[in-house]
Amino acid sequence: MAIKSMETFLKEASVLQDENPQKLHLLEQALNSAVTQNDLLKQYDTRLKIVEVASFSGKLEKALMHFGWCVSQHDNDPLIFPLKSLLWKYKYIMSIAPKFHTISLDKINTLEENMERHYRQAGCSIRPVKVTLASSTYFKGEATEGLSLFLQSLGYQRDYYADCVACELNLKVSLLVANAKDEDAVSQSQVLISGVNHCAEVPHLTYSELLPSCTRLGDEQLAQKCLTKGYQLIASNPVYLPQMGMQLQYCALNGLLALGISRFQGHIHWWQDALCHWSLYEFELGAMLLFIAAAAEQEEVTLNLPESFSCYSSTGVYKTQVLADYFKQKLMVNTRGFDQRNGNDFFGVRVAQSQVLLSERTETNNVSIT
Amino acid sequence: MDILEQRFQVNLSGIIDLLSQHLYSGPQVFVRELLQNGVDAITARAHDEPNCEKRLTVEILSNRLEVTDSGIGLTEEEIHRFLSVIGQSSKRDLMGKQLDYIGQFGIGLLACFMVSDEITLQTKSANSPLQSWQWTGKPDGTYSVEQIDLDMPIGTRVILNANNQGKQYLEAKELLHWLNYYGKYLPYEINFINGKQHQRISALSIPWDYESTNKSNFNDKALTAAQDYFNGPFFDIIPFQTLKGKVKGIAYISAQPGALNGQQHHQIFLKGMRLSDTAHNILPEWAFFVNTIINAEDLSPTASRESLYQDETLAQCCEELGEQLIEYLIDMSTYSEQKFSHFVEIHQLSLKSLAAKNDYFCKKITPHLSFLTSKGRMKLIDYIAQNAILSIINNIDEFRQISQISNSKSQCVLCTGFAFDQEIIYKYAQLEGLEVKVVDPQSTVSQLQDVTQQGLLTFLKRINTMLNSEDVLVTLKHFEPVEVAALFVSSEKQMFISTAKKIQEQTDDFWGGIIDGVTDTSKTYQSNELCLNASNELVLQLSQLDDAELLKTYLQVLYVQSLLMGNFAVGDKELSLLNQGLLYLMNTGLNSLISNNNTCH
Numbered sequence: 001m002a003i004k005s006m007e008t009f010l011k012e013a014s015v016l017q018d019e020n021p022q023k024l025h026l027l028e029q030a031l032n033s034a035v036t037q038n039d040l041l042k043q044y045d046t047r048l049k050i051v052e053v054a055s056f057s058g059k060l061e062k063a064l065m066h067f068g069w070c071v072s073q074h075d076n077d078p079l080i081f082p083l084k085s086l087l088w089k090y091k092y093i094m095s096i097a098p099k100f101h102t103i104s105l106d107k108i109n110t111l112e113e114n115m116e117r118h119y120r121q122a123g124c125s126i127r128p129v130k131v132t133l134a135s136s137t138y139f140k141g142e143a144t145e146g147l148s149l150f151l152q153s154l155g156y157q158r159d160y161y162a163d164c165v166a167c168e169l170n171l172k173v174s175l176l177v178a179n180a181k182d183e184d185a186v187s188q189s190q191v192l193i194s195g196v197n198h199c200a201e202v203p204h205l206t207y208s209e210l211l212p213s214c215t216r217l218g219d220e221q222l223a224q225k226c227l228t229k230g231y232q233l234i235a236s237n238p239v240y241l242p243q244m245g246m247q248l249q250y251c252a253l254n255g256l257l258a259l260g261i262s263r264f265q266g267h268i269h270w271w272q273d274a275l276c277h278w279s280l281y282e283f284e285l286g287a288m289l290l291f292i293a294a295a296a297e298q299e300e301v302t303l304n305l306p307e308s309f310s311c312y313s314s315t316g317v318y319k320t321q322v323l324a325d326y327f328k329q330k331l332m333v334n335t336r337g338f339d340q341r342n343g344n345d346f347f348g349v350r351v352a353q354s355q356v357l358l359s360e361r362t363e364t365n366n367v368s369i370t
Numbered sequence: 371m372d373i374l375e376q377r378f379q380v381n382l383s384g385i386i387d388l389l390s391q392h393l394y395s396g397p398q399v400f401v402r403e404l405l406q407n408g409v410d411a412i413t414a415r416a417h418d419e420p421n422c423e424k425r426l427t428v429e430i431l432s433n434r435l436e437v438t439d440s441g442i443g444l445t446e447e448e449i450h451r452f453l454s455v456i457g458q459s460s461k462r463d464l465m466g467k468q469l470d471y472i473g474q475f476g477i478g479l480l481a482c483f484m485v486s487d488e489i490t491l492q493t494k495s496a497n498s499p500l501q502s503w504q505w506t507g508k509p510d511g512t513y514s515v516e517q518i519d520l521d522m523p524i525g526t527r528v529i530l531n532a533n534n535q536g537k538q539y540l541e542a543k544e545l546l547h548w549l550n551y552y553g554k555y556l557p558y559e560i561n562f563i564n565g566k567q568h569q570r571i572s573a574l575s576i577p578w579d580y581e582s583t584n585k586s587n588f589n590d591k592a593l594t595a596a597q598d599y600f601n602g603p604f605f606d607i608i609p610f611q612t613l614k615g616k617v618k619g620i621a622y623i624s625a626q627p628g629a630l631n632g633q634q635h636h637q638i639f640l641k642g643m644r645l646s647d648t649a650h651n652i653l654p655e656w657a658f659f660v661n662t663i664i665n666a667e668d669l670s671p672t673a674s675r676e677s678l679y680q681d682e683t684l685a686q687c688c689e690e691l692g693e694q695l696i697e698y699l700i701d702m703s704t705y706s707e708q709k710f711s712h713f714v715e716i717h718q719l720s721l722k723s724l725a726a727k728n729d730y731f732c733k734k735i736t737p738h739l740s741f742l743t744s745k746g747r748m749k750l751i752d753y754i755a756q757n758a759i760l761s762i763i764n765n766i767d768e769f770r771q772i773s774q775i776s777n778s779k780s781q782c783v784l785c786t787g788f789a790f791d792q793e794i795i796y797k798y799a800q801l802e803g804l805e806v807k808v809v810d811p812q813s814t815v816s817q818l819q820d821v822t823q824q825g826l827l828t829f830l831k832r833i834n835t836m837l838n839s840e841d842v843l844v845t846l847k848h849f850e851p852v853e854v855a856a857l858f859v860s861s862e863k864q865m866f867i868s869t870a871k872k873i874q875e876q877t878d879d880f881w882g883g884i885i886d887g888v889t890d891t892s893k894t895y896q897s898n899e900l901c902l903n904a905s906n907e908l909v910l911q912l913s914q915l916d917d918a919e920l921l922k923t924y925l926q927v928l929y930v931q932s933l934l935m936g937n938f939a940v941g942d943k944e945l946s947l948l949n950q951g952l953l954y955l956m957n958t959g960l961n962s963l964i965s966n967n968n969t970c971h
Contacts, residue, residue, distance in 0.1 A: 012789040015719050017776035022764070025787055029766050035939035061868065061888035068881035069873045275888065364375060 006033035006042065011153035013049070018056040019237040023193045044073055044081055048089065055092040056200070058238035060099065060276045067093045071114075073287060084120050085247055090115045091346045094132035098139035099278035101337035108136060119161070127156035131163055135171055139278060141338065141346030143178040150175055151317050166192060166202040174209045182213035186222065193225070204233040211250040215357075223250060227259070238270040241279040250284025251355065255360055272308060277334050284331035285351060289358050291324035296362050382511035386483045389838045393674045397485050397539055401548040402675065403478035404428075404437045404528055405556060405733035406643060410528055411441020412558050422496075423523075426556075428549060428571070429563040433532040433879070435486075435540050440525040441494035449505050449515055453479065453491065469680070477678050483509045483526070485536025490529040494522050503695075538644045542567070554598075554666070556642045576642070578618040578665045580609055592620045592663075599647070600661045605713060615687035617652075619664035621695070627716050638678065639665040649677045651684065654692040656724040656731045659717050703738035712740060724792035729801060732913040736798040742785040744773040753784065759808045760799055762786045771811040771859050775818070777848050783809050811859045812899075818847040821904045829913035836922045837929055840867065843897040844925070848905045855906040859899040865938075868898060872941050900929055921957065927951040929970050 009030035016023040029240045034042035047066040054063035067089055073081040076129045093116055097103050116129045130153035137146035150172055162168075169192060176185035189210055192203045207230025214223035231247060234240035251260025264287055271283045294301055301323075302316050311318065311326050331351065338347040395868040408426040415422050444452065481487045502520045507513040526564040533541040539545065549571045553560050560571040577595035580588050592607045605625040611618040636652055638645045642665060652664060657831040669687065678684050703710040714721060725732040725739070737751035753760075763769040766787035773783065786792040799806045813916045821827060831845040837844055842858075849857070860868065870889045874882040902909045915921045930948040933940050940948075 010720065015723065016789050022787065022789060022792060025765055026768075026789065029787075029937070032767075032937060032939040036934075036937075038942075061870075064883050064888050065866075065870050065873050068877050068885055072877040072881055075878070097884065097887075100887050103884055107880070107884055107887070154640070319810055 006030045006037075009033070010046070010049075011054075018053045019239065021057060021179065024050065024053050024057055024062070032352070040073065041080070044070055044085075048085060051089045051092065055089075055096065055237055056237075058241060058270070058274065058276075059091070060096045060239075061278075063089075063092055064096055064100075083118055087119060087122055087124060089117065090126050091132050091163065092162075094129075095135050096276070098136040099276050101334065101341045102275045103341075105140065105341060105343075108140070112136065124161050125157040125159040127153055127158060127162050130156055131168060131171065134175065138178055139173060139338075141342035141344040143175065143346065147172075147175040147179050147181075164197075164199045164202075166197040166199040169197060170202045170206050170209075173206060177209055177213050179218065180213075182217050185210060185213045186219065203230075204240065205232075205243060208234060208240070208246040211246050215250060217251050220254075223254070226250075227256075231263070235266075237272065239268070241270045241274050241276075242282035243281030244270065245279070245284070245286040248283065252289035253354070253358055255293075255361070257290065257294055257297070260286070261294070261301065261303070264290060268309065269306055272306070274335060277337055279332065281334040281338065281347065283331060284327050284334065288303050288324055288327040288331050289354055291327060292322050293358060293362055295320040295324050297327065382480075383509050386480055386509055394481065394484075395674070395676055396534060396542075397481075398486050398548045398551075399675070400481040400530075400539070401545065402552040403481040404644065405549070405553045406478060407528075407561070408437060408439035408441060408526070409556050409558060410641070411439050411443070413441075415440070415524070419496065419817075419953055424558040426558055426560045428545070428560065429540055430545065431542060433537060433540055434849075435530045435532070436527055437543070438525060438527040438776075440523065442497070443493045443500045443524050443526055444503070445495045446501070446503055446515065446517075446703050448495070449491075449493070449503055453505050453507065453513070459825055465468070466718070466849070479507075482530055485532055485539050486530035487533045489860060490530060491526060492518065492520060492522060492529070494524050494528040496524045499524055546571075552644045554644070555639055566577050577663050577667075578609075579619055580620075592622070595620070596622055597657055599663065600635060604715065605809065605866060608698055610691060612687050612690040612694075614690055615669040615683050616667035617664055617669070617687055618667075621662045622663075623713070624659050624661065625716060627718075627720065635661040637663045639663075640669065640671055640675075641665070641667055643679035645671055645678070651678060651680060652688060652691070653695075654688060654730050654731075657692065657695055658720055658724070660695065668878050673766050692730075696731075700738060710738065719789060722794060725962075726790045726793035726797060729797070731802050732794060732797050736794055738943060741791065741795075742769070742788070744769075744781075744783045748782075750795075753782065754804070757782055758805070760784060760795060760804055761809050762792070762795055762806060763809050763811075764792050766864065767860070767862075767865060768811045768938070770856065772814050773807060774854050774857060774935065775814070775851075781809070781814075810861070812861055815847070815857065815859050815899065816847075818849045818901070821846050821848065824906055826913055832918075833921065833925060836925050837900060840873070841897050842900045842929060845899055845901045846904050846909075849901075849903055850905065852903065852905045852907070854935075855903055855908050856928040856932040857901040857903070858929070858938060860938070864898050869939070872939070872943070875943070876882070900925075920955075923951045927955065929930050 006029075010028045010035060013023050013026035013030065016026070016265075031043060031046045031050065033048055047070050050066045051063045051070070054060065054066070067086075070081065070086060070089075074083060074086060094111060097111055098108050112129070112133055115132070116126055119126050119129050130149065134146050134150035137149055154168075156289055163171075169188065173185050173189045173192065176182075176188060189203075189206055191197050192206045193210075195203070207226040211223060211226050212276055213219070214226060227247060227250070230243075234243050242265065247263055248260050251257065251263070267283075268287075271280065271287075274283075291301075299319050299320060301320050303318050304316060305312055305318075311322065335347045335351055339345050405426065412422075412424045412426065416424060424442045425437045427434045427436075428951060429438070466917075479489060487509060489505075489507045491507075492502060494502045495504070500517050503515060504520075505513060505515050530536070530540070541549070546562060546569070549560070549562055553571050554573050555576050556572055558572065562569045562571050575591060575594075577592060577792055580591065583591060589607055589610065593602075593604075594603070596602065596607075600622055602622075603625040604622045606623040608621045608623070609619070610621055635647065636649060637647050638649050639651060652666075653660060653662065666678075666687075669684055670681060672678070672679050675813045699710070699713075702713065721735065725736050733956070737754070738749055740747045740749045741753070760942050761781055761783045762785075763772060763783050766785060769783065769785035769787055771784070784791075784795065786795050796806060798804070821830065826846060830844070833846075834844045867889055870885050874885050877885070904910070910922060912924055915924070926947045930940065930944045930951070933944060
C-alpha cells in the first residue's frame with residue numbers, strides 16, 4: 001500500500017521535535033523507501049537524520065547502527081559521502097558506544113582512535129575527541145581518570161565541532177559527582193541550573209545527576225529542586241531513562257518511597273523499551289533500592305504496571321520483595337556486564353555502596369509508601 | 371505640619387520626545403493625527419448639518435503643509451479649552467452624543483511637533499461663523515491666539531512648516547504614501563494637491579461595504595482590495611462581521627501552506643482609519659490560515675493607535691470571529707467535502723499542530739479531519755459513528771501489516787503514525803471521554819483462526835523451516851480477505867534486529883561487531899512472522915505441491931511480496947530472492963508448457 005512518498009515522510013518528520021517518537025518512525029519510513037529505491041545518497045542523508053533523532057529520543061542503538069552504515073559509505077567513497085557530515089555525530093556515537101557493555105573495550109578504543117583520526121584528517125581541533133574520551137572513560141569504570149582527562153581536554157582549542165559550554169560543564173559536574181567531589185559539583189552546577197548556560201539537554205541532565213551529591217551532602221533544598229524542576233525537564237523523553245533511575249535512587253535512599261514508586265510506575269515503559277545497558281543499569285539500581293526500602297516497610301504494594309511487564313499482576317498487588325529481587329537480578333546482569341567488559345569492579349561497587357547506604361538510612365529514616 | 375498641595379509640572383518638549391521616541395512608531399503618525407482630527411471635525415458638523423460639505427484637502431507648498439477640513443471648526447473658547455490643555459479632547463467631551471469620532475486622547479496634535487517646530491491652526495466655527503481665529507503653538511509649551519481677518523469657509527486649516535526631521539515626511543512621494551496608508555478608506559473625500567498634481571486619496575469603494583454586491587462582484591472587490599496588502603493565491607474569500615466591537619471585514623483564506631506558527635497578517639482599520647498591520651490579537655492564534663481586512667467601529671485602540679486595546683470587547687470579538695471561522699470550516703467539511711479535503715491538504719500540518727495544542731480547536735475540528743484507517747481515509751466523525759472505541763496503531767509499519775486484514779474483520783483501525791496524529795487522537799478522546807485502544811500486529815495475528823485440518827498441519831510442518839535463512843517464522847492461519855496470500859508481521863524490536871542484520875552486511879567487520887554489541891540484548895525476541903493464508907487458493911494449491919525446491923521458491927516469492935505489500939525495506943538480498951524465484955518459476959512454467967506441447971505433437 002503506497003501511503004505516502006519519501007519526501008512527504010521527510011516533510012512530516014521535519015515539523016516534529018527530535019524527542020517525538022513519531023519523528024523517528026517517519027524517518028524510518030522515508031529510509032525504507034530510499035532502501036527499496038536503492039538510492040544511496042538519500043539513504044545516507046536520511047540515516048544521518050536518524051542518528052541525530054535517535055540520539056535525542058533514547059533509541060541509542062539505532063543511532064549507532066545507522067552511523068556505522070554511514071561511516072562505511074564514507075570509507076568506500078569519501079567524495080560522495082563527505083567526512084564533514086559525520087564529524088558532529090561522531091560525538092554522539094562516542095558517548096553512546098561505551099554505554100553498551102556488549103561493545104568490547106577494544107572496539108571502543110578503536111572507535112576513539114578512528115574519531116581522532118577523522119577529526120585530524122578534517123583539520124579540526126581534537127577537543128571534542130578528548131571530551132568524549134573523558135566521558136567514555138567513566139563508563140569504562142575509571143571515574144578519576146575520566147575527570148583528569150576532562151580537565152586536560154580544556155587545553156585544546158574550541159572550534160565549530162566543540163560541544164557547547166553547557167554540555168562540557170555538565171560533563172564536568174557529573175564527573176565531579178562520580179568522584180564524590182560534591183561541594184565542587186554543586187558549586188560548578190550553579191551556572192547550569194540558574195540557566196546562565198543551557199542547551200537542549202542541559203540542565204535537564206544536570207538536576208538528576210546532582211542527586212547523589214545531594215544525598216551525600218544532605219542538601220534537601222537542592223534535591224527538592226532536582227526532583228521537581230529537574231523531573232519536569234526529563235519527564236517526557238525516554239532518552240532520560242538513566243536520569244529517571246537516579247531520581248528513583250535518591251527517593252529510595254532518602255525515604256521518599258511514594259514519590260519514587262509513582263515515578264517508577266510512570267516510566268517503567270521506558271525501561272521496557274530500552275536496550276542501552278547503562279540506561280537499564282541506572283533504572284534497575286533505582287528500582288531495586290526502591291523496592292528493598294519498600295520491603296522493609298511493607299510486604300505488598302499496589303501498582304499500576306503494564307501487562308507486558310514480566311511480573312505483571314492483574315490484581316495490581318505486588319510483593320515488594322519479589323520486585324526487589326526481580327530488579328536485583330536484572331541489575332546484576334548489567335553490573336557484571338560492565339565490570340567484566342571493563343576489567344574492574346566500578347559498577348559492582350556502586351551497587352554495593354548504594355545498598356549499604358540504604359540499609360544505614362532505612363534504620364534511621366521514617367519512610368512512607370502511601 | 372501643614373501639607374502643601376502642589377501641581378505637577380509638565381515638560382511639553384519632554385512629552386513630545388516621549389511620544390516620538392517611545393509611543394509612536396515614527397514621525398509619520400502626524401499624517402494620521404491630522405486626518406483623524408479633520409474627519410472627526412466633519413463628523414461633528416454633519417451631525418447638526420447633514421448636508422454640509424464633507425471634504426478634506428492636503429496641500430504641499432514647498433516645505434509647508436496645509437491640511438484643510440470642512441468640519442465644525444473651533445470657537446475661541448474651544449481653542450483655549452481643547453488645544454491648550456494636553457490630554458483634553460473635544461471628542462471625549464462630546465462622547466455623550468454618540469458620534470463616531472476616531473480620536474479621543476487629546477494628544478494627537480502634539481505629533482505634529484515631530485515634523486514641525488510650530489503648528490498654526492486657522493479656524494472658523496460653524497457655531498460662530500463671523501469670526502476666524504488663529505492659534506499658534508510651539509514645542510516649548512507657549513501658544514498664542516488671535517482673531518484674524520481671513521475670508522475662510524467654516525472649518526479648520528492646519529499649517530506646518532517642516533523642520534529638519536520633517537522635511538522627508540513633507541515630500542510629495544512620502545506624504546502620498548502615508549496618506550494612502552492611513553486614509554484610503556476614511557468616510558469623506560480626501561484630496562491631495564501638489565502644484566498641478568491633484569489626486570484623490572479616499573477610495574470610491576470600501577472593501578467591507580459588501581451588502582449590496584453579489585458574490586461575483588464581492589470577489590472582484592475583495593481581490594482588488596487585497597492587492598495592496600496580501601499576496602495570493604487565495605483558497606477562498608469570505609465576509610464576516612461581529613456584534614461585539616462591530617467588526618466587519620473580509621477573510622482571505624490562504625491557498626498556500628504557511629510555516630508552522632506562521633504569523634497572521636491583518637489590515638486593521640478603526641472607523642476607516644488604518645490602525646495597524648501588525649496587530650494579531652483580533653483573531654484566535656489558531657487562525658493561521660486567514661489574512662484579513664477588518665474595520666472595527668467599536669474597538670478601542672491603545673494610546674499609540676497602533677494596536678488594539680486588549681479589553682473584554684476585543685476578547686469577545688475575537689471569540690466571535692473564531693466561531694465564524696470554525697463554522698465556515700465545519701460547513702465546508704459537511705457540504706463541500708472535496709473542497710474541505712483540499713483545504714486540509716494545503717494546511718494539514720499546521721492544522722494538526724494546532725489541534726494537538728489547542729483544546730477548543732481540537733474539539734471542533736478533529737471530528738472533521740480525515741485519518742488513514744484500515745478501511746481507507748475516513749473522517750473521525752464517521753469513524754466514531756461506526757466504532758465505539760478508537761483503535762489506533764502508532765506506527766506506520768505496523769499499520770500496514772494490520773490494515774491488510776483488519777479491514778475484513780469488524781475492527782477498523784486508525785493509523786496515528788503521522789505527524790501529530792497520536793497527540794490529536796489522545797487529546798480528542800480525553801476531551802470527549804472516548805476510549806483509546808492501541809492495537810499491535812502480533813496480538814492481532816495471534817487471534818486469527820489456526821488451521822486444524824491434518825493436511826494443512828502437515829504442510830505447515832514441511833514449510834516452517836524453509837525460510838530459516840531469512841529469520842522468519844512461517845505460520846498458517848485462516849483470514850480474510852482471501853485474496854491476500856501472505857502477511858508479514860514484525861514488531862519494532864524485530865524490525866530493529868532485521869534492519870541491523872541488513873546493515874551488518876553492508877558494513878565492515880569493525881562496525882559489524884559494534885552492531886552485534888547493540889543487538890545482542892535483543893536475542894531473546896521472537897522472529898518475524900510470515901503468516902500464510904490457509905483460505906487463499908494459491909496457498910491451498912501449494913499445500914498439495916510435492917516438489918520441495920519449487921515450494922521453497924514459491925515461499926520466497928510470497929515472502930518478498932509480503933514485504934513489498936507492507937512497504938518494508940526490500941534490500942538487494944530480497945530483490946535477488948524475488949528475481950531468482952520469478953525466473954525459476956517462469957522457467958519451470960515454460961518447460962512444462964513446452965513439454966506439454968511436445969507431448970501433444
